[in-house]
Amino acid sequence: MLGAVRYQITLPQSAETVWDHIGDPAEQAKWVPDFAETVVEGTTRTITTVSGLTFNEELLVVDPVLRRIQYRVDLPVLTFHRGTLDVIALDDSSCVAVYATDTDPRIMALVIGAVTFRALVELGRQMEEMN
Amino acid sequence: MGRKILFITTDQQRFDTLGCNGGIYSRTPVIDSLAAEGIRYERAHPQSVVCMPSRATIITGQHPSTHGVWMNGVPMPIDAPSVVEELSRAGYATSLIGKSHFEPYVDPFNAFPETRMATSGTHSSIDPWYDGTTGPHRGFDYLESATHGPNGPLHYSVWILNNHPEALGMFYPVLDGNLEVNAMGGGDTGVVQVKNNPIDREIYHTDWVADRTIDWLRQRSDDEDWFCWMSFPDPHHPWDPPESELGRVPWRDIDLPEGYIEDATKREAVLASKPRHWSEWYDGSLVSNFEAPLEWVPATLTSDQLREVTAKNAVEIELIDEAIGRVLAMIETSGWGDDVDVVFTTDHGELGGDFGLMFKGPYHVDGLMRLPLIWRPARSAHVEPAVVSRPVGLLDLAPTFSQIAGLAPNEWMEGKPLPVDDNDAQTRGFERVLTEWDSELFGVDVHMRTIYRDGLVCSIYAPGTSHDGSEGELYDLQEDPLQQVNLFDDPGHRAVRDELIDDLRASQPEPKTPRLEVVAPV
Numbered sequence: 001m002l003g004a005v006r007y008q009i010t011l012p013q014s015a016e017t018v019w020d021h022i023g024d025p026a027e028q029a030k031w032v033p034d035f036a037e038t039v040v041e042g043t044t045r046t047i048t049t050v051s052g053l054t055f056n057e058e059l060l061v062v063d064p065v066l067r068r069i070q071y072r073v074d075l076p077v078l079t080f081h082r083g084t085l086d087v088i089a090l091d092d093s094s095c096v097a098v099y100a101t102d103t104d105p106r107i108m109a110l111v112i113g114a115v116t117f118r119a120l121v122e123l124g125r126q127m128e129e130m131n
Numbered sequence: 132m133g134r135k136i137l138f139i140t141t142d143q144q145r146f147d148t149l150g151c152n153g154g155i156y157s158r159t160p161v162i163d164s165l166a167a168e169g170i171r172y173e174r175a176h177p178q179s180v181v182c183m184p185s186r187a188t189i190i191t192g193q194h195p196s197t198h199g200v201w202m203n204g205v206p207m208p209i210d211a212p213s214v215v216e217e218l219s220r221a222g223y224a225t226s227l228i229g230k231s232h233f234e235p236y237v238d239p240f241n242a243f244p245e246t247r248m249a250t251s252g253t254h255s256s257i258d259p260w261y262d263g264t265t266g267p268h269r270g271f272d273y274l275e276s277a278t279h280g281p282n283g284p285l286h287y288s289v290w291i292l293n294n295h296p297e298a299l300g301m302f303y304p305v306l307d308g309n310l311e312v313n314a315m316g317g318g319d320t321g322v323v324q325v326k327n328n329p330i331d332r333e334i335y336h337t338d339w340v341a342d343r344t345i346d347w348l349r350q351r352s353d354d355e356d357w358f359c360w361m362s363f364p365d366p367h368h369p370w371d372p373p374e375s376e377l378g379r380v381p382w383r384d385i386d387l388p389e390g391y392i393e394d395a396t397k398r399e400a401v402l403a404s405k406p407r408h409w410s411e412w413y414d415g416s417l418v419s420n421f422e423a424p425l426e427w428v429p430a431t432l433t434s435d436q437l438r439e440v441t442a443k444n445a446v447e448i449e450l451i452d453e454a455i456g457r458v459l460a461m462i463e464t465s466g467w468g469d470d471v472d473v474v475f476t477t478d479h480g481e482l483g484g485d486f487g488l489m490f491k492g493p494y495h496v497d498g499l500m501r502l503p504l505i506w507r508p509a510r511s512a513h514v515e516p517a518v519v520s521r522p523v524g525l526l527d528l529a530p531t532f533s534q535i536a537g538l539a540p541n542e543w544m545e546g547k548p549l550p551v552d553d554n555d556a557q558t559r560g561f562e563r564v565l566t567e568w569d570s571e572l573f574g575v576d577v578h579m580r581t582i583y584r585d586g587l588v589c590s591i592y593a594p595g596t597s598h599d600g601s602e603g604e605l606y607d608l609q610e611d612p613l614q615q616v617n618l619f620d621d622p623g624h625r626a627v628r629d630e631l632i633d634d635l636r637a638s639q640p641e642p643k644t645p646r647l648e649v650v651a652p653v
Contacts, residue, residue: 050241105308105311107237107652108310110650111237
């Protein structure tokens with residue numbers, strides 16, 4: 001059964017500024033507190049979590065024009081996964097970052113979504129520091 | 132030296148499961164003796180009928196709207212107010228042994244302090260407190276965690292893994308392969324969430340919680356004040372007590388629970404008189420309670436299956452009673468008996484076959500809302516035994532603990548110290564108690580608010596998946612203790628209904644803003 005969760009945060013910076021901070025998929029560990037390391041080779045991103053788990057993701061979209069990163073987590077427990085991060089301009093000096101998780105089984109949307117929620121909280125903190 | 136506090140909770144226990152409350156299935160002589168010596172509350176309600184919001188209410192003394200833990204999966208903020216922090220600041224040694232559930236139990240990323248304690252083999256951490264200072268995690272010097280089996284990142288799970296790995300597969304698997312609450316049948320009747328568990332009683336979590344509590348208490352000195360929350364995971368499902376104990380309550384010999392309507396036609400008519408989500412869950416068309424097995428259809432429950440669940444639930448309660456007896460005996464042997472307050476309760480109830488349903492959800496009826504609550508004040512306080520019939524809530528526990536410790540209840544507590552008898556309750560205005568439900572997950576949402584006053588229970592609904600906001604429930608508990616006659620739309624009760632709704636709306640606390648996020652299934 002499919003499940004979806006979405007978290008978002010409004011940021012007092014332009015979409016360009018926020019994208020510059022988070023648009024490199026190899027640098028995700030800088031602002032996702034659950035990740036210790038992210039390494040990208042081709043379209044494969046290898047995640048090592050702070051708790052010691054390691055898994056791969058397939059990068060599906062990295063689009064600086066749309067300001068979108070979309071990927072698929074490769075774990076046996078998942079029959080479907082899409083992670084989608086969008087940075088959407090509200091005006092010249094503010095934007096909203098939306099992090100969506102769609103999974104089958106649905107409960108995994110909450111488990112993985114928790115990581116994205118904490119990432120947005122940390123992103124908000126980092127952008128506030130930059131202000 | 133002040134009064135010491137032993138706070139005992141179970142998980143998901145009905146009022147009518149104790150001998151002192153008229154229970155017929157379990158023998159509970161230890162808890163009954165606490166009631167005989169102390170104060171037994173006949174109308175204690177939780178402010179939420181699921182674990183995480185209710186436990187947050189216990190420790191904060193606040194309604195869920197105020198503390199913000201509005202459904203399971205919402206972590207209690209690390210710097211939320213806690214009565215245990217106040218006790219710690221006053222010099223009390225503090226512990227929680229057993230089920231805490233302030234933070235999610237599905238946490239593969241070690242994001243929460245209680246997970247990190249269990250996975251690192253430690254029992255404390257220093258965290259922010261509500262007032263901007265720092266101190267022991269939520270006020271607890273020592274935390275040793277357990278839940279309903281060797282599940283999740285908890286101390287009991289680690290202990291079983293390291294010391295009794297052969298027992299890992301003995302318990303009922305709480306979750307299925309999709310991480311949903313498991314609908315697998317077991318036991319003798321193939322009933323959901325039941326298993327005949329070959330585990331030795333000595334390593335089952337009930338005795339483990341008591342053993343660990345006794346161990347912590349042995350480290351206390353005579354002149355030390357302490358607050359110990361001994362928190363049993365049972366009798367919450369799964370119902371998989373040690374098989375060696377099942378002979379205590381042979382399921383084939385017991386009567387069906389009073390709230391179970393054997394005649395299916397009558398049962399379904401009663402359900403149809405309630406708001407739509409009752410029947411929708413019963414017939415399997417909509418599951419709006421994420422704490423129940425997704426794939427289980429209540430209409431399939433047989434009389435024998437309910438007998439088996441009831442019997443296994445009763446066995447678990449007897450084991451808890453005996454475990455409490457061991458801890459109380461240790462306290463008496465230590466010479467502390469006259470100076471220890473003992474408070475016994477649970478976080479919420481269990482439907483237990485009422486209306487053909489089990490588990491819990493957005494159903495504000497006595498099975499889930501009427502809780503066992505007993506306070507045996509320290510003998511040195513010379514409080515007379517009493518039975519209190521006026522309504523109290525779990526939010527009254529935090530200010531009660533403050534009062535026992537000689538502290539003034541904090542202004543952030545929304546409850547009042549528990550009354551010692553009905554005169555005290557009347558004088559201090561114990562007239563109503565509120566319970567709330569909100570759930571929003573995967574496109575299904577339910578929102579309801581409930582008041583108990585003057586022997587009446589009235590619930591109103593906000594618009595949601597199954598409701599347009601006009602629905603409600605009204606039960607007269609004197610005339611209809613089993614809540615089978617919904618009077619909400621009865622013209623003869625319109626005036627009293629409207630008065631209760633006005634009171635309910637006027638009594639609502641301001642909701643916490645911004646709303647906290649759901650970040651885990653449970």
